Amino acid sequence: MxxxxxxxSLHGTPxxxxxxVGFMALTDCAPVVMAHTLQLAQRHGLQLDLVRQSSWAAxxxxxxxxxxxxxxxxxxLAYSMELGIAGPQCDMAVLMTLNQNGQAITVSNRxxxxxxxxxxLRQIADAADKPLVFAQTFPTGTHAMWLYDWLAREGIxxxxxxxxxxxxxxxxxxxxxxxLLDGFCAGEPWPAKAESEQVxxxxxxxxxxxxxxxxxxxxxxxxxxxxxxxxxxxLIATLLDxxxxxxxxxxxxxxxxxxxxxxxxxxxADLITPRLLGDYGNALAQPPGVRFFADGAxxxxxxxxxxxxxxxxxxxxxxxxxxxxPAAVAAxxxxxxxxxxxxxxxxxxxP
Amino acid sequence: MLRILxxxxxxxxxxxxxxxxxxxxxxxxxxxxxxxxxLSSVERQRPDVVIIDTESPSRDTLEQLSVMNSLAPRPVVxxxxxxxxxHIRAAVGAGVTTYVVDGLDADKLSPIIEVAMVRxxxxxxxxxxxxxxxxxxxxxxxxxxxxxxxxxxRGLSEAAAxxxxxxxxxxxxxxxxEMARQVIAMADLLG
Numbered sequence: 001m002x003x004x005x006x007x008x009s010l011h012g013t014p015x016x017x018x019x020x021v022g023f024m025a026l027t028d029c030a031p032v033v034m035a036h037t038l039q040l041a042q043r044h045g046l047q048l049d050l051v052r053q054s055s056w057a058a059x060x061x062x063x064x065x066x067x068x069x070x071x072x073x074x075x076x077l078a079y080s081m082e083l084g085i086a087g088p089q090c091d092m093a094v095l096m097t098l099n100q101n102g103q104a105i106t107v108s109n110r111x112x113x114x115x116x117x118x119x120x121l122r123q124i125a126d127a128a129d130k131p132l133v134f135a136q137t138f139p140t141g142t143h144a145m146w147l148y149d150w151l152a153r154e155g156i157x158x159x160x161x162x163x164x165x166x167x168x169x170x171x172x173x174x175x176x177x178x179x180l181l182d183g184f185c186a187g188e189p190w191p192a193k194a195e196s197e198q199v200x201x202x203x204x205x206x207x208x209x210x211x212x213x214x215x216x217x218x219x220x221x222x223x224x225x226x227x228x229x230x231x232x233x234x235l236i237a238t239l240l241d242x243x244x245x246x247x248x249x250x251x252x253x254x255x256x257x258x259x260x261x262x263x264x265x266x267x268x269a270d271l272i273t274p275r276l277l278g279d280y281g282n283a284l285a286q287p288p289g290v291r292f293f294a295d296g297a298x299x300x301x302x303x304x305x306x307x308x309x310x311x312x313x314x315x316x317x318x319x320x321x322x323x324x325x326p327a328a329v330a331a332x333x334x335x336x337x338x339x340x341x342x343x344x345x346x347x348x349x350x351p
Numbered sequence: 352m353l354r355i356l357x358x359x360x361x362x363x364x365x366x367x368x369x370x371x372x373x374x375x376x377x378x379x380x381x382x383x384x385x386x387x388x389x390l391s392s393v394e395r396q397r398p399d400v401v402i403i404d405t406e407s408p409s410r411d412t413l414e415q416l417s418v419m420n421s422l423a424p425r426p427v428v429x430x431x432x433x434x435x436x437x438h439i440r441a442a443v444g445a446g447v448t449t450y451v452v453d454g455l456d457a458d459k460l461s462p463i464i465e466v467a468m469v470r471x472x473x474x475x476x477x478x479x480x481x482x483x484x485x486x487x488x489x490x491x492x493x494x495x496x497x498x499x500x501x502x503x504x505r506g507l508s509e510a511a512a513x514x515x516x517x518x519x520x521x522x523x524x525x526x527x528x529e530m531a532r533q534v535i536a537m538a539d540l541l542g
Contacts, residue, residue: 054410055410057410057411058405061405086418137411138414138415139418140418164415165390165412166386166412166414166415168386168409168411171386175387
């Protein structure tokens with residue numbers, strides 16, 4: 001990948017070569033940020049302008065309006081846009097998975113103590129005089145789905161027996177300290193921050209619920225992928241280069257220092273580095289850590305993954321139309337062919 | 352009276368809308384300066400309208416409330432029937448997003464959105480529309496007050512009072528607002 005020769009002819013000359021790519025301030029925006037920092041796009045004939053966003057709602061609106069060409073997006077958000085849940089319907093394309101794992105459920109110190117004293121969450125919820133309050137990051141996002149899945153495993157109906165709210169990730173620690181929340185599910189480094197400030201405890205990594213679960217995707221509008229297939233392939237190739245680079249532990253340390261900057265995650269590198277390297281300290285027995293590439297196993301836009309999110313929307317009543325076929329939705333959203341064309345050239349495995 | 356919540360957690364001077372909206376007779380709640388404040392304000396005070404910087408980190412808090420509770424504000428730009436791309440682009444361009452409760456009359460809402468959008472638009476031409484919109488809001492208040500006087504003093508229904516105002520305005524060849532002003536002046540004179 002250090003070849004100085006542009007190889008964009010491999011994917012066809014990009015129809016559009018300057019792209020605005022949105023991302024959120026999370027450790028797993030690393031592929032997008034490092035693609036930009038290491039200038040990995042040029043050899044594929046692209047120039048990336050990164051635009052940090054303050055909310056998933058803004059990413060949604062700007063993908064629709066065309067202000068963003070593509071974005072680091074919650075898997076579930078791409079699918080709720082496709083299905084028109086809680087917003088306008090927009091035909092969406094998932095070009096690739098950017099990472100697996102790397103999220104966590106944090107509980108307040110009070111809830112941690114109750115759990116440690118041997119009570120189950122079910123018992124604690126029953127004994128409480130008001131519903132427990134858990135925060136996540138977007139109504140149809142991955143964190144909501146991990147949180148709801150965990151609660152269901154604990155015998156609690158997340159739609160009826162708790163209050164589920166969204167708090168901006170950088171406010172989670174404060175909300176936990178103030179007693180407003182009993183817990184939250186979010187991406188790193190925000191759980192690490194709560195742990196380090198001793199206002200919360202990482203109860204489990206989401207990879208303990210589903211080892212190597214899909215998390216963020218590279219998404220764009222479907223008409224963008226259809227109109228600019230060479231651009232889409234070049235973008236996939238660029239991000240695969242970045243994901244592969246991130247698989248080297250020494251590179252991850254370098255990435256943590258870059259991510260820490262104010263224009264990216266704006267959080268001390270000390271809080272980003274350990275969990276980016278898979279080190280959860282004493283908080284947890286080592287769960288599967290964040291993965292960006294794993295010899296290409298991470299990145300295929302598997303239709304089974306997309307279908308899973310549609311099934312969750314049905315499970316929790318977020319999608320009223322019971323006749324929606326999850327596999328059919330995933331087959332039109334996930335751009336398996338575009339991805340395969342790039343993966344074959346790179347020699348990466350396909351499902 | 353419509354209850355409006357302004358979210359002031361970014362550098363955008365949304366709080367400056369407060370005076371304009373208060374002058375127009377809206378009930379403006381205490382500003383929310385964080386997503387936790389926004390959460391408690393929406394749940395306890397039930398605003399009809401929330402005006403927020405498009406770039407605010409608190410927007411996802413509203414998205415969740417919209418999905419979980421039909422009484423909570425929804426993003427109006429996204430839910431109007433004519434939410435075409437151009438409309439969304441215009442709203443994003445102004446940098447302000449408005450969330451409203453489900454079923455709120457579009458007539459009641461549009462002046463507020465206009466004020467908010469125009470207030471923050473960089474575009475001079477849009478800014479010039481502010482005066483016109485504010486005039487429309489002021490007119491509406493005058494007409495409501497005149498209508499109330501007629502209902503009170505003449506024992507009319509709201510529809511009949513409005514019809515009387517409209518007929519008189521047409522007869523005299525003046526605007527409805529001007530007619531309303533005359534009715535109010537006359538009522539003041541006669542006590």
